Amino acid sequence: MRALLLLLALALGTASAHTTVLSITPTADASVAAPKEVVFKFSEPIELRFSTFRVMALGAEMKPEDGAKAALTLKPDAPELVSRPITARTLAAQLRIPLRPGLNAGTYVVAWKLLSEDGHPVTGHSVFTVK
Template sequence: MKKILMLLTALTLSTATAHTAVSSITPSLNAVVAAPRAVQLKFSEPIKLRFSTFRVMAIPAGQSVEAAAKLALAEKADSGRLVSLPLSATITAAQLSIALKANLKSGQYVIAWKILSEDGHPVTGQSTFRIK
């Protein structure tokens, strides 16, 4: 009985500490694509869009993906450096489509996010894709 109780406690703790993750991204990581009209993200659980940030930006020459992601997240939603259009949603969602500006040039792009999960924990991440 004691072993079962310990196992249940361990399972409960591991479930309670799990945070929201991006479960799929389109275009996928490092994909080479024609200029997409939007980027799609799906999450392991609903997120609070009002308290989350999503940015898509061309990666400046010579800059690392991580540095470009930080730079993108620091930009205001209407910044001319971003290729993503501002979001107007203020709801909770388990998937999201981010519209992109038209006529994107060839090059490497970063998708950066800072999300607030339903359990209140912030999660940051990034992905990249290349336009032919």
């Protein structure tokens, strides 16, 4: 009986693993020259048609969490965003998000919301600064 419970617990633990962002470039809190893109690497392929990625300049008094929430509510072609809409709609373990050229100096928030393979949403954000 214990062996059966152990096997069940292991199976449930494996099935509930959430997708994670392994890396993002520019890295969190980096100070960089204006990048042309933001690059994500994931722990497993994600379904892009159920995922949202946005990059937006942060206002002087805006907290990154608030900026991320605001960015995720905007349509992909909103003028407030510096990210360009993503047209790919397949599975991807790596994603390149094109940015508008010539970003001004300032702080930018990268926000994401994706659907994990186990069906759970995964959200997060990162911040970088353009010199």
